[in-house]
Amino acid sequence: MKKNVSGLVFLLALQFAPLLTGSSIALADVNPQQLEIFRKVQPSDEVAVAQASKLAKELSTRGDLQSLTALRAMKGASSLGKNWLLGLANAAQNRQAASKADLEAFLKDQNQDPEARYTVFRWLVEGNVEARKQWLASMTEDSSPEIRYEAIELALEPTDLPEAKLQLLLDSARQPEQVTAIIQRLDKLGVKVDQAKHFGFLTQWKFVGPFDNVGSNKFDMAYPVEADFVAGKLADGYTGKTGAVSWVSETSSSSEGLVDLAKLFNNEKGCIVYGVAEVNSAKEVACELRVGCINAQKLWVNGELVIANEVYHTGMQVDQYIAPIKLKAGVNKILIKVCQNEQKEAWAQRYIFQARICDSTGKAVPLN
Amino acid sequence: MAKRFALTRWLMIVTASLVANPGMGDDWPQFRGPHLGGMSSKSKLPDKFDGESGSNIAWKTPIPGRSVSGAIVLGDQVITTTSDGLEQRRIRLLSYDAKSGKLRWEQQLVARGRPYCHPTSANAAPTPASDGKHVVAFFSSNDIACTDLQGNLLWYRSLASDFPKAGNDVGMSASPAIVDGIVVVQVECQGDSFALGMSVADGTTAWKQERPRKANWASPTPVILPSGKSAVVMQSSENLVAVNPADGKELWKIDMGCSTTPSSTVANGRLIVPSGGLTALDLSSAGAPSKLWFENKLNTTACSPLVDNDKVYIVNRTILVCGDLFTGKVLWQLRIPDANQIWSSPVISGNRLYLFSMDGSCAVVSLEAEEGKIESINKLEDEVLGSPAIAGNAMYVRGAKNLWKIEAK
Incomplete structure (x- = not known):
């Protein structure tokens, strides 16, 4: 009984602490090192999921984790780890909101994780149109893509x-x-x-085909073009689906860098077409190859396979598939293999792609 | 006679299993409600309501972003999802007070899978599910998170990170099911295509089953077998499979082409399967269920079928069709006036069927007479693609931009 009374006194003390101190309850925070389990979660690591879940429950029961502590731990964490920490931060914020001053300081700190900063931005401006406007007015160059996007939308x-x-x-x-x-x-x-140039779309191509893809089962079949490309010596012509085929040049005049293979190859179905583009880089540069394609496709850069998606007619958009690549100084060669199936629906007749090279933020890199 | 006895025994088992699930009595814990039938026989909902004037609208709460999922109701919480921000990558689980419509808690993560979808859909497409203790939110990007009823994150997984070719840029939409402590999801597409059972306690994988590499938006359907044990039925364009939720082992398989958008419904010992028409299977005997009937005139386009009072209801484009549950015979059909596309699976309360079309107009259909009769057409100023939830004497409608509580004033 005595134990229960002392427990009750403790709970009452917690309840009325804000009134006594004039501020929110300052609960003891957790040691950031305890959050390492979350920071390291990697795909397919079931042991890590179980450990993280166990610790998440413990932290939830204890209730002493503060939202900004979890958000600070997001810096340098794995992409999955960031979501664990974000989830813990949200729950902590639901429990006890961080002070406005602390949140503002966090948002201003460009060294913090961009997703964490955007989360704090939302907490600060949710339901407050004027505050949102004030913050965004100076954030069109922000390092967080999410904040930058909203700032530009507002502008x-x-x-x-x-x-x-x-x-x-x-x-x-x-x-x-x-x-x-x-x-x-x-x-x-x-x-x-010049929109295509602004995005860095590849507009100069040479194509060869069509090759057979009846039954849609040649996605992983390497026609001689692939081996020749990897070896760095493409032939002038090959044996295609119905006979000899040779390279044809095509320049896309589309502002979105679209290359319409259905038009180029007479709406051929059950086929594969290969395309080659060359880009000249003044120096070695780490960048990204970004592709939009309604058909199954593979792409190689300087002989290395970087993108492969065996998916037909399920949507297409700019930057649909992204791969980090490294361009060398001088001429770099890109090979694309685009596969068309034999679906008969009106919406499954497109045979089209677009590809661009840009930095990790989406800005075109200077190339010739 | 033997068949009737088997059905009666099956119904007793089902009833017992429902009674044995305390705290879920008046809840709407998943897509299409507690029994997957979209029905709430006790509720009294208004025949008329209007979003603009607020007539019989208890509250309306705007929600940022876009959602085509349905809401669920757990006690005094109405829980829903949304996706917003750059490329709809912010995926959010939100709990609102059922009485006031005020936000109670929120979880917000960042999609690690592909968030892309047709403009009609949203990353927030699957309806969340709960077993009364956990809330599981699943998204088109194949991110899945589990919280407790206070919004504390219990576990999180990115299935697109575990299986990098999982995804469909039209959008995925199969809702999760929770059966015997296992969360079951169907992730079916042209890439990594699978069904996964995960422990609801910690998110770890209990089993994984390969699925046809074809796009599929239908949700897993929990059923009770004649033995009293649970099973999960999964449909695809190639077959219909029942698995043990504990280990994913196949219990039976029927080679039949099932629809890939509307999901199956369980009622009165029958499994009602959209299949280019409607197929009724007898669930009352052990082993693979036998076919009772097939009716191609009961061809549901997108909405899952609904069963009430020995009748089955489907929606073919904008026509509501009623059939006999025991024979499949079409009894009547009713064109919904001025309806455009219909994606939202209808619900029944008492003797009224509520059917929302995408433009937010709701046909209230009286089921009292021999043939259905439209009582009213009611407009919400919102797109509605998710199926409504019913709890108490209220209907909760997740519009694309708002959460609505409809209740007689």
């Missing part, structure tokens, strides 16, 4: 922005639809932007 709201302002926003923008919208607004002001 684009006035319909009468002058060319200079739109040009600045175009330099800052990375999200494809946002970039396209700015280019369209500049166009209305009479300013022409």
Whole structure:
């Protein structure tokens, strides 16, 4: 009984502590090193999932983890680990919100994890339109892609922005639809932007085909083109689906870098076409190859396979598939294998792709 | 006679299993409700309501982002999902107070899988599920998270990180099911295509089963077998399979082409399977169920079938069709006036069927007479693609942009 009474006194003390101190309860925080289990969770690591789940329950029961402690631990964590920590931070914030001053300091700290900072931004401005506007007014160059996107969206709201302002926003923008919208607004002001060049789309191609893909079972079959490309010596012609085939040049005039293989190859179905593009880099550079394609496709850069997706007719968009690549100084060769199946539906007739090279933020890298 | 006895025994088992699940009485814990039938016989819902004037709208709460999932109801919480931000990568689980519509807690993660989908859909497409202690939120990007009822994260997995070719850029939408402590998800696409059973306690894999490498949006359907044991039925364009939720072992398989959007329904010892029409299977005997009937006129386009009072209801494009549960014979059909696309599976309360079309108009259909009759067409100022939830005398509708509570004033 005595034990119960002392427990009750403790609970009451906790309950009324804010009134006594005039501030929120300052619970003891957890040691950040305890969060290492979450930071290291990797795909398919079931042991780590079990350990993380056990610790998450313990922390939830104890209730002493503070939201910003979890968010700080996101820096340098694995992508899965970041979500564990984000989940713990949300729960901690539900339990006891961090002070506004602490949240603001965290948001201003560009050294913190970008996803963590955007989370804090949301906590700060949720339901407060004016606060959101004030923060975003100076964030069009923010290192967090999510914050940057929202800041540019807000900056684009006035319909009468002058060319200079739109040009600045175009330099800052990375999200494809946002970039396209700015280019369209500049166009209305009479300013022409080479959209394909701005995105870094590859527009000069040579194609050979069609090769057989009846039954859609040749995705992993290496026609001689592949071995020749890896060996660095493509032949002038090959034996295709119905006889000899040779390379044809194609320049895409699409502002989105689209290459319509259905048009080039007479709506051939059950087939494979190979395409080669060359880019000249002044120096060795780490960047990304980003592809949109409605058909199954593989891509190689300088002989190395970097993208492979055996998926037909389930949507297409800019930057649908992304692979980190390294370009060498000088000429770099890209090979694409695009597979068409034999579906008969009207929506399954497209045979089309687009590819671009950009940095990890989505900005085109300078190439010739 | 033997068949009738088997059915009666089966129903007794099912009833006992439902009674043995305390705390779930008035809840709507998953897609299509507690018994997957989309029914709440006790509730009294209004025949008329209006989003613009607020008539019979208890509250409306705007929710950022977009969702085509349904809400679930657990006690005094209404729980739903949304996806917003850059590429809809912010995936959120939100709990609202059922009485006031005010936010109680929120979880927010970042999609690690492919968030892309057709503009009609959303990353927040599957309806969450609960066993009364856990809430499981699954997203088109194949991120899955489990919280307790206070929003504390219990576990998280990115199935697209575990299986990198899992995904469909039209969007995935199969809702999870929780059976005997196992969360079952169907991730079926042209890439890594599988069904997975995970411990609801800690998210670890209990089993994995390869599935046809074809797009599929139908949800797993829990059933009770004649033995009293649970099973999970999964449909695909190639077959219908029942597995043991504990270990994923196949209990039976029927080679039949099932629909890949609407899900199956269990009622009165029958499994009602959308299959280019409707197939009724007899669940009352051991082994693979035998076919009772097939009716191609009961061809449901997107909505899952609904069973009430020995009748089965399906929606073919914008036509509500009623059939006899025992024979499959079409009894009547009713064109829903001015309806555009219908994705939301209908629900029944008392003798009223509520059917939302995508533009937010809801046809209230009276089921009292021999043929269905439209009582009213009611408009919410919202897109509605998810199936409503019913609890108490209220219907909770997850619009694409708002959560609505509809209740007679």
